[in-house]
Amino acid sequence: MTIEVEDFTDFQLGRYSRQIRLEGFGLAAQRRLRESHVAISRGGGVGGTIALHLARAGIGRLTIAHGGTLVPEYLNRMPLIFTGDIGRPCVEAFADTLAKVNPDVSVQVVGSYVTDDNVEEIVGDADLIADGAPLFEERYALNRAAVARRLPLVSGAMYDTEGFVTTVRPGSGPCLACIFPVRPDYWTDIGVFPAIGPGPTIVGAMAAMEVIKVLTGFGEPLDSRMWFFDLRTNMTQTLKVGRDPDCTVCAHLGTPG
Numbered sequence: 001m002t003i004e005v006e007d008f009t010d011f012q013l014g015r016y017s018r019q020i021r022l023e024g025f026g027l028a029a030q031r032r033l034r035e036s037h038v039a040i041s042r043g044g045g046v047g048g049t050i051a052l053h054l055a056r057a058g059i060g061r062l063t064i065a066h067g068g069t070l071v072p073e074y075l076n077r078m079p080l081i082f083t084g085d086i087g088r089p090c091v092e093a094f095a096d097t098l099a100k101v102n103p104d105v106s107v108q109v110v111g112s113y114v115t116d117d118n119v120e121e122i123v124g125d126a127d128l129i130a131d132g133a134p135l136f137e138e139r140y141a142l143n144r145a146a147v148a149r150r151l152p153l154v155s156g157a158m159y160d161t162e163g164f165v166t167t168v169r170p171g172s173g174p175c176l177a178c179i180f181p182v183r184p185d186y187w188t189d190i191g192v193f194p195a196i197g198p199g200p201t202i203v204g205a206m207a208a209m210e211v212i213k214v215l216t217g218f219g220e221p222l223d224s225r226m227w228f229f230d231l232r233t234n235m236t237q238t239l240k241v242g243r244d245p246d247c248t249v250c251a252h253l254g255t256p257g
Contacts, residue, residue: 007031012104016058022218029216030058036215037061039126041114041142043094045077045195046156047132049204050211051094052079055102057212062098065110065122066090077197079204114138119145130211131155131176132204134193136183143168143176147250152214156207159186160194161231163203166222166241167210171253173224178244199231 008027013020016030036059040047043066051062070085070093085093091109098107110122114133119141123129129151131142139155146153146168153168155176168175206227213219222238229236245251 012058015102019057025216025218029218032216033058033212034060036128037063037124037126038128038130038211038215039063039123040065040130041122041133041138042066043078043080043090043109044074044132044134045079045197045200046134046158046204046207047130048078048080048094049201050130050132050154050156050208051098052101053205053208054211055098055105055107057208058102059105061106061108063108063110063122063124063126064091064094065112065114065118066094067111067113077195077200079201114141116141116144123149123151126151128211128214129153130207131157132207133157136180139176140183144249146170147175147253154207154210154214156203156210158195158199158203161196161199162229163199163231164226164228165203165206165210166226167214169223170250174241174243175247175250177249178247179226179241181244181247196231202229202231 020026020030038054038059040051040062043051043064051064054062068090070081070088070090072086074081080094080097089111091111095107095109098105112118114122123145129142129146131139131153133139143153147170150170155168156165210221213221224241226239226241228239
């Protein structure tokens with residue numbers, strides 16, 4: 001079968017040429033990316049890296065939810081901001097940077113954090129949810145929305161020098177509440193949240209690749225698996241994770257046939 005290229009400009013074909021050459025990717029996957037909408041919770045070290053790589057890869061639409069204004073301590077890890085952005089609303093700086101990275105990408109920003117009250121509006125008509133939130137309250141809200149809508153959820157987080165990424169397919173694998181039925185005790189106060197740039201960047205890059213794989217069918221996503229690392233010791237593991245039959249969020253979906 002021949003795939004027509006007339007709907008890509010010469011510039012776009014050049015921009016995406018390296019990834020189009022990947023075996024199993026090609027123009028078909030590039031077109032699927034262009035037709036996809038991803039909702040991202042937070043545009044910081046993890047979420048901002050996800051957004052940056054998706055924009056470079058040619059995603060069609062991004063919705064980014066993030067509250068507050070930019071302060072100096074963000075500069076050590078957030079890829080979408082610069083020194084001159086300090087004091088600006090976070091989402092304004094994120095949108096400006098992404099427009100420079102790839103003006104073909106439609107970027108919608110929401111100047112507030114995800115809550116149970118606004119998660120449905122933020123997710124909207126997204127094809128996939130990307131979780132780059134540091135607080136489990138936000139992450140649980142995203143997980144509930146993903147399960148309710150049967151949407152894939154790519155979740156990535158880091159604390160100190162540890163990080164993980166997993167992909168949730170509601171109904172066929174564990175949801176985030178199956179994996180973390182209770183919020184870890186230490187994950188409570190982001191006011192003293194330890195972080196150094198490479199950690200969230202690694203998590204965000206891995207999560208962005210997961211998003212690309214899920215949306216395009218390329219490669220093998222982390223379904224029912226969690227990729228975990230610790231930069232202090234250079235330890236990396238891929239862990240199997242399973243559904244909790246008594247999960248309060250996804251048990252009603254039943255057992256996959």
